[in-house]
Amino acid sequence: MQGHSTYQPKGVAKWFEDRLPIVGLIHSSAVAYPVPRNLNYFWTFGGILTFMLVAQILTGVVLAMHYTPETTKAFLSVEKIMRDVNYGWLLRYLHANGASMFFIAVYIHIFRGLYYGSYKAPREVLWILGVLIFLLMMATAFMGYVLPWGQMSFWGATVITNLFSALPGVGTAIVTWLWGGFSVDNPTLNRFFALHYLLPFMIAGIVGLHIWALHHVGQNNPTGVEVKDFRKETVPFTPYATLKDAFALVCFIAFFSWFVFYTPNYLGHADNYIEANPLVTPAHIVPEWYFLPFYAILRAIPSKLGGVLMMFGAIAVLFILPWLDTSKVRSAKYRPMFQIFFWIFAANAVLLGWLGSRPAVEPYVTISRFSTFWYFFHFLVILPVLGLTEKTRPVPNSIADSVLGGAPATPASAVAAPERNG
């Protein structure tokens, strides 16, 4: 990528730079790195997500100092954190709500990528690394929810681990292996704690690769047109993107704080304030909100194995998305039909989330099936066909043409109002 570091150290800094050029690396990736000047605020969620990962690791490490991963003590140790540890209530509410905030940010980040075609060449690997991060996040969040050892923790873990029993032949053996016994019990809690501590560092590693890939290919932008003239079309990361990201981050933290300080249990489930009891099944076993669309897909299929395959398929399809979308045009701004289908897809995803929270009775089951069908239909049929048949609007020749108003061979109404980053 062009526009690299102008870092010219002197004296001790030069001596150090000749031996380990890490300051130069930081300078080139966080100061000099060229950022398309027309990015809108949807591009600030990468920074917000990095912040959330660090925040979750920091609060999580301190919580782990006070938590006991043992079935008779786990629930009480969490209550001890809430009552007796100094600012323990703050740490736990930050961590529990932080998981939800992480997912809110990641869903916005993903839908931004879907809308502006950020997964298309040359960003396929960048996108795939992102889907991997998403998968690891889901595994981490699921295991983290088990740790307080409340009723939803226990029964959620039981339902989800039991899914693997649907695999023909080896299913039961796999479930026993996952549990470390014949039911969700102390060995399960122990390994979930170990993995819940491990996975965030694996996420951090893949985030490193994700950012590396991003800095290699450069950021997409609302026009979906590659940067052609670095001098006219980009600004240095610092101070421009740094300040914009910082402002967006503070707004996001304010939103986060609203939940932590005023409605800290809104996103949780009341049943998780009842200690796990293997003999009493809650009336409704509901996963956390961020899993609900996938839970709805799981339940929409009449066969258990089919449901499990479709649920994992819903994420697997994201891995091949760069090759399913056949359109040469990246940004939805110039794809009127895609825009309509994008919003239908988004509404359908929200609908799936709502259906996941409903009991598995009619009419919800039938609606879930239509909704699940549409989820896959969008990726497997609409995207490939639309790319070949859609009549797109004229795409600007360059970001500069789009931003600086010198609209070339495009009708005035065709290009949306110039992106103003203020």
Place this chain on the structure above:
Amino acid sequence: MTMANTTIGRAGRALAAAAALGLAGLSAAPAQAAGETVKPPAQSWSFSGPFGKYDAGQLQRGFKIYSEVCASCHALSLVAFRNLHEYGGPGFTEDQARAIAEDHKVQDGPNDAGEMFERPGRLSDRFPKPFPNENAARAANGGAYPPDFSLLAKARTYERGFPTFLFDIVTQYQEQGPDYIHALLTGYAEPKHGEKPPRPGLHYNTYFPGHWIAMAQPIQDGQVEYTDGTPATVDQYGKDIAAFMMWAAEPHMAARKGTGMVVLIFLLIFGALLYFTKRRVWSAVH
């Protein structure tokens, strides 16, 4: 867990797991609650909203009800006597809290002779449980297990429905638990259409899920004496005990909401400064 380990064992838990799987709807079986539920009417609580605080007088009345009526069956095992004089709570003095602790007998030991013994409670002790174990509690209560009060106000809820649940983010409505507890205490009634209990010893309650609750109406008008002029009615008792239980479940709420206000004001000012700095810097390239 302990019960499962001792009496039911692996097979039982595997069955329970299988049952859960069915209930989760994988076999399309409906995950129904025990029966229809009636929405509890919303009460006005001193601790709701961004500036909400517990009313110390109300918590003291609630504590009186707990001590005189509920404590014979319901534990409060996560609350310590010292909590009674801590910030944001019922506002007892340290001496009052110590006197309350000393009124309770706490088991300690073993002593040098290897015997367990009882001694008066200390500030650092938690409220002793009324029964030594769950089986003893069930034996004394017709098979039912009176739940521990420590977290009940956060462990009980009812479905808010769409779109109310979205408005709750803005209004900061977090009081499903206390509303439900108040409704339960005032909700004892004659069964509708002369329904009969599914098994003897159950009592009809409008708000209990499925309506048939093992606990008989626990409190009557005038049962607990109030000295501050507050009406001694079941309605008022319900509000006071629910407020007390909310405090027991969330003792640091006052510190939480106070900190939140400071944090939000800081973020508002810091955010505004960042916004104008950002605009200034970007104005060069626009």
